[in-house]
Amino acid sequence: MNRMSAAPAAIAQSSPQELALSGAWTARGIGAIASQLDALTAPAGQELVVDGARIEALDTAGAWVLQKLVHRLSGEGKTVRLRDLRPEFTRLLEAIEQQMADQEPPLASSSIAPASALERLGRNVVASLEQGFALLSFVGECALALGGCLAHPARFRWRPILYNIRSAGFDALPIVGLLSFLLGVVVAYQGANQLRQYGANIFVADLVGLSMLREFAPLITAIIVAGRSGSAYAAQIGTMAVTEEIDAMRTLGIAPLDLLVLPKVLALLVALPLLTVFADVLGVFGGMLMARAQLGVGFADFLDRFVKAVSVTAYLIGVGKAPVFAAIIAVVGCFQGFRTHGGADSVGRQTTRAVVQSIFLVIVADALFSVAFSALDL
Incomplete structure (x- = not known):
């Protein structure tokens, strides 16, 4: 039928x-x-x-x-x-x-009893190790891509590099300058009461100069850029991953690392040291204003003591940290962007992870720098 x-x-x-x-x-x-x-x-x-x-x-x-x-x-x-x-x-x-x-x-499996605390800890450790190995693999891929571009300079995409220098560097000048200035003011203000008790007002230049140039300026600049540019990198690449634009690039024969990652890394390697120098200047200027207002130390006296107290080595140590921080921020932001899958909620989740991990690794790197410089007596 x-x-x-x-x-x-x-x-x-x-x-x-x-x-x-x-x-x-x-x-x-x-x-x-x-x-x-x-x-x-x-x-x-x-x-x-x-x-x-x-x-x-x-x-x-x-x-x-x-x-x-x-x-x-x-x-x-x-x-x-x-x-x-x-x-x-x-x-x-x-x-x-x-x-x-x-x-x-x-x-x-839904009827199985909830996992114990030890099991959850084990799963979290395994997930962290897996993500760590994936990050190392991503760093290796970026190094290979950079080596390929150095071997064939025509592969460098200068327009994206210049665009990222402007967005991550020039556009960040106001917020970096403002926070560095306020940080210099806070450092000088907090030290003023103690220095006044011992009649050591002039040593506020030592306090502001060494703390800002060696530690605070590169660190606060890196944290600002991690929250501002690192999150933008993760969100941009994550959105492209969700909308399958990255798969389309691979189909067209365009290497995503060459177009999306290397320009960001190279641009931040240039922009962050310059932002650190800018933060140095504004931080010291804020300290000078507070030293004059609270301790009666004039600008000429402050600068005279500043030149004697702060060596070129201390200045270069602070600026030298910036490229390392820049590489951490750019690589982690791009890495978390490529790990995005699913929908818009995954973009937000990976963006948050990018910011948190970038700041965490920047602080860890800064601590390691301090230990190394102390061992080298720098």
């Missing part, structure tokens, strides 16, 4: 131990018997025979409904046996049964 002319699906319970199925058990034919299937019962502890000899058509929807019925009755303590099905229908039911079996483990 033609499937289009087959009767709708029907089910009859000729006896408590036997069900008779008939008609077209297809997506179109089973809608009318949904309530009848839900109300179907049979005596517990007895074999229930399901006669499928009169089933005229069966598709995946009908096979799924039939298997769900068999599973429900079996779960209620009944033994169910299918009889007189066509061979092709039997094979379809076996395929549906296999698919349902494959889906059972995830459903069953």
